[in-house]
Structure formats: C-alpha cells, structure tokens
Amino acid sequence: MTDWFPVSKGRSGALVWRGDGVYRKDGPPADIAAEAARLTWLAGQGFPCPAVADHTPGRLITTALPGRAGDDPGWPAAMRPKLAAGLGQLLRALHALPIEGCPFDHTLTQTIAAAEHHAHTGQVDLTNLDPAHTGWSADRLLRQLHETRPADEDLVVGHGDPTRSNVLFTDDGSPTGVLDVARLGVADRHNDLAIATRSVGSADVLAAYGLSRPDPAKIAFYRLLDEFF
Missing domain, CATH: 3.30.200.20 (Phosphorylase Kinase; domain 1)
Incomplete structure (x- = not known):
C-alpha cells in the first residue's frame, strides 16, 4: 500500500x-x-x-515527472531567465500541436460563459486579484470583460494556466513537462502568454517562444479573464 x-x-x-x-x-x-x-x-x-x-x-x-517546479524556492535567482526561456520553449511546442485533433474547447464562447457563471454564483476570489484589478467587484470585472473582448482569436492548443508552478524543470533549467491541465483546450495563444509572462520574466518567455510583440490588449484581456477562475 x-x-x-x-x-x-x-x-x-x-x-x-x-x-x-x-x-x-x-x-x-x-x-x-x-x-x-x-x-x-x-x-x-x-x-x-x-x-x-x-x-x-x-x-x-x-x-511523477522528473524535475521540480519553476516556483520551487530552491532555485537561485541566476536561474530565473533560464526557467522563463524554458517555459517559452514548452509553450511554443504545445502551441504547435494541431488544433483539429484537440477535443477540448477553451475558446471565448465557452470561457466567457463560465466567467459569467462564476461571477453570478460568487465563485470569483475578490481577495486575490491582480494589482490592476484590486478592489473591483465581480460585476465590474464582468463589465470590463465584455467591453474588452477581442474581435478575433488566434487559436492554438493551450495549457490554460501555465504558471511557474505548473511546469517542471531539470537542475539545468530544461523543461520536463506540464502539470495541472484541467483548463487545456483550443484557445487564443495570448491566453497562455498572458499568464506565463505574469508568472516569470516576460522578455525571456517571449524571446524563447518566438513572439517579441504580443497584442497588449489581448494580454490585458486574458489576465482579466483569469481572475474568474
């Protein structure tokens, strides 16, 4: 046992x-x-x-996968750029998977409906919002979400929550895999990039990912969307 x-x-x-x-x-x-x-x-x-x-x-x-999470307190500060780059590399590989074969839908039609449900049923943690939204009510968050919804989606197979804690690395900073994939599905690539660049150094993530200038409006929107989950 x-x-x-x-x-x-x-x-x-x-x-x-x-x-x-x-x-x-x-x-x-x-x-x-x-x-x-x-x-x-x-x-x-x-x-x-x-x-x-x-x-x-x-x-x-x-x-169990080999390695330790990117938010492990034992990582020296000098490794942070390497970990950020590893996260960008892993996302680039994930986003290269063909969306046609992915049966999981994480597009805005689904996620905004879920956000509305969470807002209306008191499931939004208003005590743990990003600094940009501190003090906002669920209704205000929801209004902003609808007002800033992007007109299009650049669809990929996305992780949904690619924080440092959800990626494992070897001691030299090479990524070994992802954890906590309950939100994985077809979504705009900016959903992952918004969360990943909030978690670690954005320049290193984006350089390794290969997209130096993501859409800033989409980055802001998807960080707002994440407040509901």
Whole structure:
C-alpha cells in the first residue's frame, strides 16, 4: 500500500498527495474527470505530462515527472531567465500541436460563459486579484470583460494556466513537462502568454517562444479573464 504525504491545495479546493513515484489529486469529480481526459489526450500526442495511472470519481493518480517546479524556492535567482526561456520553449511546442485533433474547447464562447457563471454564483476570489484589478467587484470585472473582448482569436492548443508552478524543470533549467491541465483546450495563444509572462520574466518567455510583440490588449484581456477562475 502506498503511503501518501500532503503536498498542496489548489485554488479549486483539490488536495494533492505524493506517494512512491506517483501523485494523487482529490477534488471535485468534474474537475478530476476533465484533467484525466486531458492528460490522456496530451500524452497521446507525445507531449510531456504525467501519465494517468488510475482515475475514479473525485480521485486521480498520475505518475511523477522528473524535475521540480519553476516556483520551487530552491532555485537561485541566476536561474530565473533560464526557467522563463524554458517555459517559452514548452509553450511554443504545445502551441504547435494541431488544433483539429484537440477535443477540448477553451475558446471565448465557452470561457466567457463560465466567467459569467462564476461571477453570478460568487465563485470569483475578490481577495486575490491582480494589482490592476484590486478592489473591483465581480460585476465590474464582468463589465470590463465584455467591453474588452477581442474581435478575433488566434487559436492554438493551450495549457490554460501555465504558471511557474505548473511546469517542471531539470537542475539545468530544461523543461520536463506540464502539470495541472484541467483548463487545456483550443484557445487564443495570448491566453497562455498572458499568464506565463505574469508568472516569470516576460522578455525571456517571449524571446524563447518566438513572439517579441504580443497584442497588449489581448494580454490585458486574458489576465482579466483569469481572475474568474
């Protein structure tokens, strides 16, 4: 029998446990099912991510990937540009996957509807907003979201939440894979870039990604959209 040791608690309330070469996530059944399906699909594309070892309602067990998360406090400051570049490289590879084969929809039609639902049901954490939105109400966030919605979407297979904590790296800063893919799906590339460049040095991420000048209006919009999740 595997001994489980607590690791973290996610924003959705999911609890993560570490075992011998495996991790266990306990959380809302719908969220766990969404992540299991996405991990299975992503692994089938040959993209580095944990493999699903077992999945039951509300519980997901995955294999452990090598490396440590980009937000590990043990990283020296001198490694930060290398980690940022590694994140940009990983996103470039993910966004190169063909969208035609991806069965998961994270386009604005879906995400804005979900944002509206979260706003109307009190699921927006107003105590943890970006500095640009500090003090805003859910209604104000939602009005701004509708007013600044982009007219078009540059679609790719996106991770949905590519923060430092959701990417693992070797000791030399090379990325080994992604975690927490419950929001993976077809979306505008700026959704990932907005979150990634907020998490680490934007210049290094963008240089490695190969897009030196992303659309600033889209970056602002997708950071606003992230406040609802």
